[in-house]
Structure formats: C-alpha cells, structure tokens
Amino acid sequence: MHEHTSTLLTDLYELTMLNVYVDSGMHENAVFELFVRKLRPGRNFLVATGLEQALDYLENLHVTPEEADWLASTGRFSDTCIDYLRELEFTGDVHAMDEGTIFFPDEPVLRITAPIAQAQLVESRLINLINYQTLVASKAARCVIAAGGGRQLVDFGMRRSHGSEAGIASARASYIAGFDGTATVVAGKDFGIPIFGTMAHSFIQAHESETVAFSSFARHQPNNLIFLIDTYDIARGAERVVELGNELAKQGSKITAVRIDSGDLVEMSHLVRKILNDGGHPHIKILVSGGLDEYRLADLTAGAAPIDGFGIGTSMNVSADVPYLDYVYKLEEYAGVAKRKRSAGKSTWPGRKQVYREYNDDGTMRHDILTLEDDQQRGTALIKPVMQNGKRLMPSPSIEAVRKHVSEEYKRLPANLRRLEQVQPYDVMVAESLRQLTAEVDRQIR
Amino acid sequence: MHEHTSTLLTDLYELTMLNVYVDSGMHENAVFELFVRKLRPGRNFLVATGLEQALDYLENLHVTPEEADWLASTGRFSDTCIDYLRELEFTGDVHAMDEGTIFFPDEPVLRITAPIAQAQLVESRLINLINYQTLVASKAARCVIAAGGGRQLVDFGMRRSHGSEAGIASARASYIAGFDGTATVVAGKDFGIPIFGTMAHSFIQAHESETVAFSSFARHQPNNLIFLIDTYDIARGAERVVELGNELAKQGSKITAVRIDSGDLVEMSHLVRKILNDGGHPHIKILVSGGLDEYRLADLTAGAAPIDGFGIGTSMNVSADVPYLDYVYKLEEYAGVAKRKRSAGKSTWPGRKQVYREYNDDGTMRHDILTLEDDQQRGTALIKPVMQNGKRLMPSPSIEAVRKHVSEEYKRLPANLRRLEQVQPYDVMVAESLRQLTAEVDRQIR
Numbered sequence: 001m002h003e004h005t006s007t008l009l010t011d012l013y014e015l016t017m018l019n020v021y022v023d024s025g026m027h028e029n030a031v032f033e034l035f036v037r038k039l040r041p042g043r044n045f046l047v048a049t050g051l052e053q054a055l056d057y058l059e060n061l062h063v064t065p066e067e068a069d070w071l072a073s074t075g076r077f078s079d080t081c082i083d084y085l086r087e088l089e090f091t092g093d094v095h096a097m098d099e100g101t102i103f104f105p106d107e108p109v110l111r112i113t114a115p116i117a118q119a120q121l122v123e124s125r126l127i128n129l130i131n132y133q134t135l136v137a138s139k140a141a142r143c144v145i146a147a148g149g150g151r152q153l154v155d156f157g158m159r160r161s162h163g164s165e166a167g168i169a170s171a172r173a174s175y176i177a178g179f180d181g182t183a184t185v186v187a188g189k190d191f192g193i194p195i196f197g198t199m200a201h202s203f204i205q206a207h208e209s210e211t212v213a214f215s216s217f218a219r220h221q222p223n224n225l226i227f228l229i230d231t232y233d234i235a236r237g238a239e240r241v242v243e244l245g246n247e248l249a250k251q252g253s254k255i256t257a258v259r260i261d262s263g264d265l266v267e268m269s270h271l272v273r274k275i276l277n278d279g280g281h282p283h284i285k286i287l288v289s290g291g292l293d294e295y296r297l298a299d300l301t302a303g304a305a306p307i308d309g310f311g312i313g314t315s316m317n318v319s320a321d322v323p324y325l326d327y328v329y330k331l332e333e334y335a336g337v338a339k340r341k342r343s344a345g346k347s348t349w350p351g352r353k354q355v356y357r358e359y360n361d362d363g364t365m366r367h368d369i370l371t372l373e374d375d376q377q378r379g380t381a382l383i384k385p386v387m388q389n390g391k392r393l394m395p396s397p398s399i400e401a402v403r404k405h406v407s408e409e410y411k412r413l414p415a416n417l418r419r420l421e422q423v424q425p426y427d428v429m430v431a432e433s434l435r436q437l438t439a440e441v442d443r444q445i446r
Numbered sequence: 447m448h449e450h451t452s453t454l455l456t457d458l459y460e461l462t463m464l465n466v467y468v469d470s471g472m473h474e475n476a477v478f479e480l481f482v483r484k485l486r487p488g489r490n491f492l493v494a495t496g497l498e499q500a501l502d503y504l505e506n507l508h509v510t511p512e513e514a515d516w517l518a519s520t521g522r523f524s525d526t527c528i529d530y531l532r533e534l535e536f537t538g539d540v541h542a543m544d545e546g547t548i549f550f551p552d553e554p555v556l557r558i559t560a561p562i563a564q565a566q567l568v569e570s571r572l573i574n575l576i577n578y579q580t581l582v583a584s585k586a587a588r589c590v591i592a593a594g595g596g597r598q599l600v601d602f603g604m605r606r607s608h609g610s611e612a613g614i615a616s617a618r619a620s621y622i623a624g625f626d627g628t629a630t631v632v633a634g635k636d637f638g639i640p641i642f643g644t645m646a647h648s649f650i651q652a653h654e655s656e657t658v659a660f661s662s663f664a665r666h667q668p669n670n671l672i673f674l675i676d677t678y679d680i681a682r683g684a685e686r687v688v689e690l691g692n693e694l695a696k697q698g699s700k701i702t703a704v705r706i707d708s709g710d711l712v713e714m715s716h717l718v719r720k721i722l723n724d725g726g727h728p729h730i731k732i733l734v735s736g737g738l739d740e741y742r743l744a745d746l747t748a749g750a751a752p753i754d755g756f757g758i759g760t761s762m763n764v765s766a767d768v769p770y771l772d773y774v775y776k777l778e779e780y781a782g783v784a785k786r787k788r789s790a791g792k793s794t795w796p797g798r799k800q801v802y803r804e805y806n807d808d809g810t811m812r813h814d815i816l817t818l819e820d821d822q823q824r825g826t827a828l829i830k831p832v833m834q835n836g837k838r839l840m841p842s843p844s845i846e847a848v849r850k851h852v853s854e855e856y857k858r859l860p861a862n863l864r865r866l867e868q869v870q871p872y873d874v875m876v877a878e879s880l881r882q883l884t885a886e887v888d889r890q891i892r
Contacts, residue, residue: 012643163611197458202777
C-alpha cells in the first residue's frame with residue numbers, strides 16, 4: 001500500500017478509454033468540469049478544498065517504467081498506448097475556484113481543458129482528492145459556526161479517518177475551515193498546522209496513581225501542561241490538578257488546561273470549573289472531547305457550559321452524517337463541440353461555465369448565476385485560470401491565506417445558511433445563454 | 447501529502463507520553479488490545495481485516511533523521527527522547543485473530559506486548575489501519591450475502607473513498623470479503639486483485655454517435671467487450687449492441703456484457719434482456735451500477751431482475767450507513783499488573799485476553815467466550831501469536847487464502863446474523879476468571 005500517488009491510482013476504464021483515444025487518433029481537447037450534483041440533507045453550503053493537491057497531482061502526472069511494464073504485462077493495452085503512457089505528462093489548462101470559496105450544486109469548482117486522453121485519465125484521482133477535503137472542510141465549517149467563536153477547536157480524528165491520506169487531509173481541510181489545529185503530528189510537519197496533544201487514559205493507568213502520573217508529566221513536558229482528569233473520578237482529578245497547580249506555582253509555572261473525555265460534559269464542566277476556581281486557578285481552561293459533532297457543540301455552547309475548547313474527532317474526519325458528496329466530473333465539450341449527459345436523473349449543463357456571485361449591500365451573498373464562460377454577467381466571477389500547459393500560473397496561496405479566505409466567506413454567508421438544519425437552498429440561477437446551448441446540444445444528439 | 451507511512455502519522459499525545467516514559471525510565475512491557483466497543487446499528491458482525499498492513503507498519507517502524515530533526519526543532523521533546531526516536535524500532539510481540547475472521551464487540555482482534563513507549567506510540571496508526579479495512583470488509587460482506595451468490599460484484603468506489611490509501615484498502619478489503627474484483631488499477635498491481643473497466647458516458651459523448659463509439663471500442667479493446675448503454679436511450683443502446691454483436695460474430699468474437707448505470711434497474715434490465723435475447727445474444731450479460739448498496743442488491747435479487755453483476759461504489763467504500771467503527775486500543779497490563787479503564791460509558795475488561803468460539807453440530811457458530819489468555823475454555827482459540835520480538839513468526843497468508851477463510855466463515859455464520867436488519871446480538875460470554883480479575887483490578891485502583 002505504498003502507491004498512493006501513482007498514476008495507476010485510477011479506474012481501469014480511464015486507461016481503456018485512453019487506449020482507444022490514443023489508438024484511434026482522438027487527440028483533440030476535451031473540457032471536463034468537476035462539480036457536485038446536489039446537496040445531501042445536512043449541508044446548506046460547501047467549502048471548495050483540495051485544489052492545491054489536485055494541482056500537485058497534475059504537475060507530477062507520469063507513469064514509471066515499472067508501472068508501464070506492468071500495464072504491458074496485463075495484455076490489455078496496445079503498444080502505442082503503453083508508449084504514450086511512458087511519455088505521459090499533463091499539458092492542459094486548469095480553471096478553478098479559489099480554495100476556501102463557498103459553493104453550491106452545479107457550480108464547477110474545477111475545469112480541465114486538455115487532450116482527451118489526459119483529461120479523461122485524471123478523473124478518478126481528481127474526484128478522490130477534492131471530494132474528501134471538500135467533505136471535511138464543509139463539515140468542519142459547521143463545527144466552527146456552531147462553536148460560535150472564542151473556543152478552541154482541534155482535530156482529534158486521524159485514528160478513525162479512512163486511511164493515512166484522509167488523516168492528513170482532514171487536518172488540512174479542518175484547519176482551512178477555521179479549526180485551531182490538529183493532533184496529527186505529520187500534518188504539523190507537512191503543512192505547518194499547530195499540533196496539540198498531551199496524554200491518554202493509558203498514561204494515567206500505567207502509573208501507580210493519578211497523582212504520580214500528573215507529576216511525572218509536569219516534570220517531563222513542562223511546556224505542555226494539559227491534564228486528562230476523567231480516568232478514575234473527575235472531581236478527584238480536578239482536585240489533584242489544583243494541588244499540582246499550587247506546587248507548580250511555587251516554581252513559577254502554570255497549568256494550561258484540563259481535559260474531560262467522558263460523562264455529562266455540561267455537568268462535569270461546571271463541577272470542574274468550580275473546583276478549579278475555588279482552588280485559586282481560574283486561569284486553567286477546560287477542554288472536552290469524546291463523540292462531539294456540530295450538534296453537540298451547538299448544545300454545549302447554547303447551554304453556556306464553561307468549556308474553553310473542543311477536540312473533535314471521528315464525526316468530522318469521516319463526515320459521519322454525510323460521508324460522501326455527489327461530486328462528478330463530466331465532459332462538457334470535445335473538439336470545440338459542447339456536450340452534456342442526459343441519463344435519467346443525471347443530466348448536466350453543457351459547455352465551459354462560469355459562476356458569477358452577486359452580493360447584498362451588507363456584503364452577504366445574494367445569489368449566483370451559472371452561465372457560459374463567454375457570457376459576462378453582473379457580480380464576481382468565481383472561476384479563474386490557475387494552470388496553463390501543465391504549469392501553475394502562480395504560486396499557490398499559503399494555507400493561512402486560504403484559511404483567511406474561508407473566514408471572510410463565513411461573513412458573506414446568508415444567516416439562514418449558517419443554520420445546522422436544512423434550509424431553503426441558496427439561489428443559483430441558470431443564465432439564458434446556458435439554457436439555449438443546452439437546447440441546442442439536445443437537438444444534435446443522435 | 448507524501449508522508450503516508452511516516453511514523454509521524456500519529457497523534458501528538460503518543461509522542462509526549464513517549465517522551466515521559468523514556469525520560470522517567472518507564473521501559474516495562476505494556477499490553478494493549480485493539481477491539482470494538484459496540485456494534486453500531488446496521489451491523490450484526492464484523493470481519494477482521496488489515497492485519498497484514500498492521501504488521502508491515504510495525505516491522506517498518508522507524509523515524510528518519512529528517513523527521514527526528516524536525517521533532518527536535520519543535521522544542522517539545524527532550525534530547526533523550528529524540529535520541530530514542532532516532533534508534534526506534536518495534537521489538538514487541540503481536541497476537542491477533544486471523545485476517546478474515548468474523549468477530550464481535552469486546553473481542554480483541556490484535557494485542558501488542560512491548561515496552562510501553564513503543565506500544566503506546568503505535569496506537570493511532572494501528573487503529574487507522576485496521577478500522578478502515580474492517581469497516582469496508584464488514585460492509586462488503588453484507589453486499590456479498592445480499593447478492594446471494596452467482597452474480598459478479600466489483601468495487602467501483604475509489605473516486606469517493608476518503609483519499610488514496612482508502613481507495614486501495616477498500617479494493618483489498620472488499621475482495622477479501624468476496625467481491626470478484628475492483629476498478630482500481632493499482633490494487634490489481636499491488637495485490638493481484640482482478641481489475642474491471644471499459645468506458646464512461648464521456649467516451650460515448652466524445653464520439654459523433656453511440657454506434658461509432660461502440661465500434662471504435664470494439665476495435666481497440668477487443669478482449670474487453672462490455673458496453674455502457676444508458677448514455678442516451680437504453681433500448682437504442684441495447685439494439686446497437688445487438689447490431690455490433692452480429693457484426694463481431696462474423697469475425698468470431700463475442701460481446702461479454704452491457705452495463706446500465708441509471709434509471710429503473712429492474713425495468714431496464716428486463717427490457718434489455720429481451721432486446722438482447724430477441725437479437726440472438728442470450729449470452730450477453732447485464733451489469734448494473736449507480737448508487738447500489740446491500741439493500742438495493744437484496745431488492746434486485748429478490749425481484750429476480752435479470753442482472754448478472756453489480757458495480758458497487760461509494761456506499762461500500764465509505765461504508766455510508768456506518769462510516770466508522772467504535773475501535774479502541776486499550777491498556778490491559780503494565781509491568782505485569784492488569785489494568786482497565788473505568789471512565790463513564792467507556793469501561794473495559796482488563797488483562798491479556800483470549801476468545802474461544804464454540805460451534806453447533808451443523809458447523810455454525812454457537813457462542814464465544816471472552817476470557818484470560820491463561821484460562822483454557824472449550825472451543826477454538828481465535829487469538830494467535832503472529833509476531834515475536836518485532837519479527838513475523840510466519841509469512842502472511844496470501845490474499846486468496848484470506849478470501850477463502852472469509853467464505854468459510856460465512857458458512858459458519860448463524861442464519862439470523864446474515865440478515866441485513868439488526869438482530870439479537872450474537873452471544874459473547876465473559877468467563878468467571880475475567881470477571882474476578884476485573885473486580886480485583888477495581889479494588890486496587892487509587
């Protein structure tokens with residue numbers, strides 16, 4: 001399982017189609033767009049994420065000699081096809097929404113314009129890369145909004161993410177969406193995301209007592225003083241933190257926080273807050289974790305529980321209520337001729353598209369207009385060129401810049417879309433020019 | 447995102463605890479067990495999967511010089527800790543259930559016995575590796591059972607899997623559970639899993655007509671004759687396949703199948719079957735795909751629709767109804783002393799455990815007995831030594847052998863557990879010796 005970035009991480013049909021295109025001399029440009037067909041219940045908006053990894057993938061697209069030999073050994077492909085793959089690189093153009101942009105169904109987040117063999121081949125991995133990060137960022141956005149600001153949010157969920165890449169990608173996507181950091185160390189190393197973590201219950205249990213465990217931790221991790229207090233008895237745990245805090249105060253150091261990972265978090269946070277305050281440690285924060293999602297966050301926040309931060313795990317990392325999006329990658333044009341899919345329940349809008357967004361006077365989003373690329377509309381065009389002839393047009397924005405863009409998008413989000421429950425969908429209008437092209441394409445289908 | 451197998455793919459708290467263990471001289475053996483706390487609604491049994499990758503991970507456990515330098519640069523760890531990490535290798539023992547074994551809550555699928563710093567460090571990635579494959583294999587098992595045998599099942603879902611590793615792991619896990627193959631090319635290369643795939647709708651659309659597209663495909667992929675017939679009009683698509691089939695028959699070659707990816711699959715499969723039969727091609731099979739899961743499979747099978755195979759995607763690859771398991775990794779013993787967790791709602795059984803399984807006369811599973819390793823019970827012991835001092839005790843079984851083991855497990859599965867709906871849980875009894883140890887541990891907790 002070491003081939004994660006291999007170009008062979010694709011569906012076989014991409015290669016069999018490529019074989020036919022290469023052998024039959026179909027080398028014209030195809031235009032494919034990546035979009036979500038519809039919102040699934042539980043999501044009022046989505047956050048475009050994963051473009052950075054998609055561009056990395058395209059810039060590095062290649063087949064190794066060993067992979068080409070293996071493909072040849074399957075007997076499935078012509079010699080011409082294998083030779084084409086040995087020389088493969090991505091030479092096309094990419095248009096995309098900025099990472100961190102809020103978007104809606106039918107709006108392309110990415111457009112590929114490339115010789116059809118290339119444009120088709122990259123379908124599976126592009127969806128795979130962008131679907132997952134969008135999924136997590138959109139779930140994390142709901143957590144950020146539900147937490148209401150001023151409370152720390154940390155990604156705790158790598159262990160139940162679906163594999164290694166998901167563990168790392170969810171740290172990135174949730175940070176972009178406004179989380180404060182992650183427990184996943186390698187995401188700190190690779191992306192510069194702040195990392196958090198101190199101790200598990202097993203650490204307490206391995207010591208002869210909770211007191212000894214706390215003291216040893218304080219001695220050997222003196223700059224990381226967060227204590228897990230629910231291994232045996234939460235009140236006793238909090239009292240021991242007070243005692244230790246008094247000891248440490250003599251040496252001039254301060255305990256940062258306690259963490260509670262079980263029980264009734266409202267009741268326990270009030271109890272612990274009182275113990276800490278009565279013990280003279282009002283500055284020690286209370287962090288909680290364990291089975292949290294945006295609904296629990298909203299409850300805890302509404303109930304004014306004295307909680308300063310949340311560790312959010314599994315439910316966000318697998319986007320438990322909506323574990324996939326209806327992302328598709330569809331042919332919109334080949335050799336200059338617009339195309340669309342008409343299969344029952346799966347029809348699409350043809351042509352190269354653009355999305356214009358208009359805003360209200362208070363800066364909130366009013367509506368979007370889906371139209372053709374060459375049909376100028378009022379508002380801000382969301383889809384921009386990012387790669388030409390296989391090369392990035394500009395350096396990618398930093399992760400901090402993307403995170404800032406998302407925070408600005410939240411301010412533009414209409415109030416009703418911020419709600420956790422399903423609301424009236426945001427208005428995405430289809431321009432007349434796009435409707436006309438659609439009718440025209442339908443007349444020409446044989 | 448290229449650090450998938452890095453040892454830094456872990457939670458920070460594993461490293462901060464390791465720091466304390468190393469600096470405070472806690473080098474005694476710890477025993478951790480990996481198990482599922484409870485079944486979530488929609489699952490009556492689970493299939494143990496992922497051991498192979500877990501052992502690979504442990505055998506290769508190391509920190510690169512560059513990673514160690516980065517860790518040092520964070521200022522979070524002592525020099526002793528960094529030096530320990532530079533020399534890190536896994537020197538412990540592993541006991542586990544055979545891959546492919548059916549198991550239930552509270553039953554350990556894996557036990558680690560190692561110096562506590564090592565045993566703790568590997569927690570996050572071990573859960574990450576085993577949780578996901580178990581999740582997919584257990585979902586795929588339901589699909590296999592629902593499809594009822596005799597129909598082809600192929601994994602189509604890499605694109606909406608959560609990242610690259612999930613795409614590959616789901617091909618492996620579903621094949622082990624009885625699928626016939628996958629669309630994911632690299633899974634064919636890495637694991638020898640049969641791969642399947644021909645064309646997408648875009649292929650049809652890129653040609654001037656469906657007829658031209660079919661002909662070109664037949665010419666350039668002559669050994670892979672499966673045609674997607676729902677791009678425009680399913681009946682016309684089927685008629686074109688008949689026409690092409692008649693042409694190809696003159697050259698002595700035969701069309702294998704058609705695929706339908708939209709519409710009412712029952713109605714359409716009957717319609718297409720009739721067209722193919724009337725056209726003299728009763729041997730052409732009908733494959734279907736699009737939004738399938740075990741419930742749709744059961745419906746289609748029960749309705750006797752003339753369907754010969756299924757492409758199963760997203761719902762299996764993300765285990766959509768149950769996108770995570772309640773897998774945990776808990777300290778059961780340190781320095782020879784049994785331990786257990788007692789946090790509210792999260793308590794565990796202490797000590798090194800064994801699972802005995804008894805069978806009825808007809809070979810079906812009667813009940814399991816959860817007990818201590820040294821407490822012999824009737825039945826078959828499911829947990830076996832697989833790694834000693836960091837080295838595998840035997841070569842891993844082939845993927846085909848694991849797949850065969852699963853198929854035998856299905857025969858032993860009680861009839862009620864084969865149902866898709868939730869049933870009375872399988873009986874896992876707790877032996878008296880384990881209850882006694884638990885009481886003893888509780889008396890000693892301070």
